[in-house]
Amino acid sequence: MKALVFTGIRRMELQEVPDPVVEQDGDAIIRVTSAAICGSDLHMYEGRTSAQPGMIFGHEVMGVVEKVGNGVQLVKVGDRVSLPFNVSCGACFNCVRGFVNACLTTNPASPGGGYGYADLGPYRGGQAQLLRVPFADFNCLKLPGTPGDRWEEDFIMLSDVLPTGYHATIMADVIPGSSVAVFGAGPVGYMAAMSAFLRGAAEVYVVDRSEVRLRKVAELGAVPINFTEGDPVEAILKLRSENKAIRESLRPGEEKMAGVLCGIDAVGYQAIGRPDPNQERPVQVIEDLARLVDATGSIGLIGVYFKGDPGGVDQNARQGHFTLPLGALWEKGIKIETGQAPVKRYNALLRDAIVQGQLMPGKFVSHKLRLENGPEAYEKFVQRGTGEGAEYTKIVLKPNG
Known part of the structure; x- marks a missing residue:
């Protein structure tokens, strides 16, 4: 054959x-x-x-x-x-x-x-x-x-990719009415956005740099965010803060929930840093989600993170060791789930x-x-x-x- x-x-x-x-x-x-x-x-x-x-x-x-x-x-x-x-x-x-x-x-x-x-x-x-x-x-x-x-x-x-994207929404606890941020508009990110809407998400933001991919997620009804145009976390926070209906729904103290409840990493260990798109930075997406996901929220890490990577950016990365913003994640009580679908x-x-x-x-x-x-x-x-x-x-x- x-x-x-x-x-x-x-x-x-x-x-x-x-x-x-x-x-x-x-x-x-x-x-x-x-x-x-x-x-x-x-x-x-x-x-x-x-x-x-x-x-x-x-x-x-x-x-x-x-x-x-x-x-x-x-x-x-x-x-x-x-x-x-x-x-x-x-x-x-x-x-x-x-x-x-x-x-x-x-x-x-x-x-x-x-x-x-x-x-x-x-x-x-x-x-x-x-x-x-x-x-x-x-x-x-x-x-x-x-x-x-x-x-x-x-x-x-x-x-x-479809079950994997769907599994990402399970890991991120997407339910009807959820606010969701998906980092990565490749096949898995696209399927995750599609699955989030299937599960009843009220709003879905998708972050990438490919205009072609972002146009495709926009066709699903997601809000495309191009990270080459600025900090994607700040962009999503700004969009939510400018939503009059969201502002009028908040009681005193609830403005602390300015981000999203559900985050999905559909990029993995070959994430690129900012502002230099030629610089690989494995934890970039995890750090962004730690900033963006609200207290008591959930993150699904469906992007691949291997324990061995011959092309890793440093010795730790080559062994699958990454420095995570554990303090911020712990302080917010954010749940993280990982692994294959x-x-x-x-x-x-x-x-x-x-x-x-x-x-x-x-x-x-x-x-x-x-x-x-x-x-x-x-x-x-x-x-x-x-x-x-x-x-x-x-x-x-x-x-x-």
């Missing part, structure tokens, strides 16, 4: 590799119809993980079942399926409690397995024509329709929301490309909404044409 193979830092090549085979009775083989490039893939692409040449990336995958093992009972050949990026067994102590992101059996090294990702086990990724799916009965989400239909670009988001906890219901027209995450897709265009796609997407990559908001590869 053909696959997109990582051959070194910022190098991807289309290669012929051996087809996957059924290794266990519970396996399925799917023919991939769509495989998206994720912002997390860029960490490996840039040499910011332990990823080694020869890896096949790709954890946002959907397709059609082509073969199943003898032990597979619920998944049939010909089924159209979405795959959570979490590879999980469904039976261990963590899986039965809903924490499929920390499965104890699928990764020999640590809790949590995943397709085509550094340190998440031995599983090849789906930026390829075929993919082996372990524990298929548990991991395959059946989809309606046929490949290439009106839901294809929506359904590909079910593997990762347990995709299976949400993907079936989010699928149904798509089918019923309540969510249209595929609108964020900007490019649908053949697998051989993958190397160029990575070159554009790694610019994160700037320069020649400004229009590349979300890329979906079509491995089988």
